[in-house]
Amino acid sequence: MLLLPATMVHLLLVARSGPARLLGPPPYLPGLEALWSPRALLLWLTWLGLQAALYLLPARKVAEGQELKDKSTLRYPINGFQALVLTALLVSLGVSAGLPVGELAEMLLPLAFVATLTAFIFSLLLYLKALLAPTSTLAPGGNSGNPIYDFFLGRELNPRIRSFDFKYFCELRPGLIGWVLINLALLMKEAELRGSPSLAMWLVNGFQLLYVGDALWQEEAVLTTMDITHDGFGFMLAFGDLAWVPFTYSLQAQFLLYHPQPLGLPMASVICLINAFGFYIFRGANSQKNTFRKNPSDPRVADLETIPTATGRQLLVSGWWGMVRHPNYLGDLIMALAWSLPCGMSHLLPYFYLLYFTALLVHREGRDERQCLQKYGLAWREYCRRVPYRIVPYIY
Ligand SMILES: NC(=O)C1=CN([C@@H]2O[C@H](COP(=O)(O)OP(=O)(O)OC[C@H]3O[C@@H](n4cnc5c(N)ncnc54)[C@H](OP(=O)(O)O)[C@@H]3O)[C@@H](O)[C@H]2O)C=CC1
Numbered sequence: 001m002l003l004l005p006a007t008m009v010h011l012l013l014v015a016r017s018g019p020a021r022l023l024g025p026p027p028y029l030p031g032l033e034a035l036w037s038p039r040a041l042l043l044w045l046t047w048l049g050l051q052a053a054l055y056l057l058p059a060r061k062v063a064e065g066q067e068l069k070d071k072s073t074l075r076y077p078i079n080g081f082q083a084l085v086l087t088a089l090l091v092s093l094g095v096s097a098g099l100p101v102g103e104l105a106e107m108l109l110p111l112a113f114v115a116t117l118t119a120f121i122f123s124l125l126l127y128l129k130a131l132l133a134p135t136s137t138l139a140p141g142g143n144s145g146n147p148i149y150d151f152f153l154g155r156e157l158n159p160r161i162r163s164f165d166f167k168y169f170c171e172l173r174p175g176l177i178g179w180v181l182i183n184l185a186l187l188m189k190e191a192e193l194r195g196s197p198s199l200a201m202w203l204v205n206g207f208q209l210l211y212v213g214d215a216l217w218q219e220e221a222v223l224t225t226m227d228i229t230h231d232g233f234g235f236m237l238a239f240g241d242l243a244w245v246p247f248t249y250s251l252q253a254q255f256l257l258y259h260p261q262p263l264g265l266p267m268a269s270v271i272c273l274i275n276a277f278g279f280y281i282f283r284g285a286n287s288q289k290n291t292f293r294k295n296p297s298d299p300r301v302a303d304l305e306t307i308p309t310a311t312g313r314q315l316l317v318s319g320w321w322g323m324v325r326h327p328n329y330l331g332d333l334i335m336a337l338a339w340s341l342p343c344g345m346s347h348l349l350p351y352f353y354l355l356y357f358t359a360l361l362v363h364r365e366g367r368d369e370r371q372c373l374q375k376y377g378l379a380w381r382e383y384c385r386r387v388p389y390r391i392v393p394y395i396y
């Protein structure tokens with residue numbers, strides 16, 4: 001809990017330092033005056049308020065989540081993409097009225113600090129709220145009796161006030177949309193400093209906007225992820241969603257602002273192809289599974305080979321899910337590589353996301369395997385026999 005915020009601050013400091021050495025010591029230790037700013041606090045609270053207001057707007061659809069322990073289901077508004085578009089409109093209006101969005105680039109440190117503070121306070125409130133929650137609403141993990149462990153993992157599965165779902169809100173809105181807004185601010189700052197944004201900055205902005213736009217367009221799919229169906233809402237997700245995502249996922253754009261990299265058109269085209277290839281696998285695999293889970297007789301998936309399980313559900317064993325057991329992770333990792341390549345090969349720092357993400361997905365894959373083995377038993381073993389590789393064909 002201390003190491004994660006410290007790592008984030010280290011990354012922010014190193015990205016703006018001359019040598020930009022990921023593995024070196026931080027260039028300096030920031031004093032409280034560099035971290036604390038009432039303006040950053042006000043900006044951050046306004047941002048959270050705006051995203052909460054957009055969440056409460058009428059949605060194009062209200063989706064039902066997975067069945068809970070007590071056989072009930074929760075309802076979720078599907079209006080994340082709408083929130084992204086409305087935020088973009090508001091930011092465009094602000095920019096045309098002279099709002100200095102580029103200045104955000106200089107406020108990242110105090111903003112990351114207030115986001116971390118918010119995550120700590122929020123997690124504490126969530127922990128206290130869980131003390132009053134009925135046992136049926138608690139998450140399978142995160143209720144060990146060890147307060148530090150439970151504070152980290154989160155005790156309540158879907159903490160809500162009326163229909164406002166805190167975990168679902170945080171997972172997709174303030175952090176994910178904040179990430180692309182920070183990228184945009186870095187792009188505008190670069191244009192201000194150097195006359196126009198570099199090609200590398202355009203690519204990083206474009207690729208990551210595509211990723212975030214896609215996540216919000218496919219918002220309903222998040223309802224079946226283990227974060228929503230299995231994990232409690234505690235410090236790990238609160239900090240991950242509110243601070244880690246916007247301030248470390250934008251590291252490549254931060255690096256480019258302080259360390260401009262030459263990028264020619266031929267190399268840029270190759271990088272675009274790599275991103276497109278990763279996105280094709282990522283989206284293809286995710287859509288195939290989502291379509292199949294919604295309706296196995298859908299003509300787009302009806303011809304795929306499957307393994308029956310004792311639960312009545314089937315497992316896909318051909319198509320994307322017959323290639324490796326987590327084809328979506330493979331696509332995601334290929335995209336992560338494409339986001340770092342525009343930053344050149346001179347530094348390790350822009351590759352931090354790729355390294356961290358590999359570790360996160362390998363760990364996540366292990367967790368998912370254990371849950372699937374528990375859920376599907378012998379059928380899962382048969383699936384593993386038929387599809388022996390986890391993420392990368394013939395390698396892992
Ligand atoms: N950028 C980031 O920081 C992160 C991105 N992600 C991305 O989010 C997306 C969702 O990831 P995540 O929730 O981890 O995992 P998945 O979308 O891969 O979901 C795993 C679930 O899929 C179902 N499943 C597994 N194998 C099969 C099969 N052969 N046939 C049918 N169903 C199967 C099982 O659930 P069931 O059988 O119950 O349906 C399993 O529990 C991924 O694309 C991932 O890359 C994830 C984490 C972080």
Ligand SMILES: CC(C)CCC[C@@H](C)[C@H]1CC=C2C3=C(CC[C@@]21C)[C@@]1(C)CC[C@H](O)C[C@@H]1CC3
Nearest residue numbers: 004171214215222225227236239240241244245
């Ligand atoms: C702080 C820790 C080291 C780890 C925190 C993990 C979180 C940052 C991630 C856990 C699962 C996530 C998902 C996404 C973003 C990152 C977190 C919140 C997506 C929303 C990214 C876009 C994809 O299309 C869907 C993802 C679902 C899981």
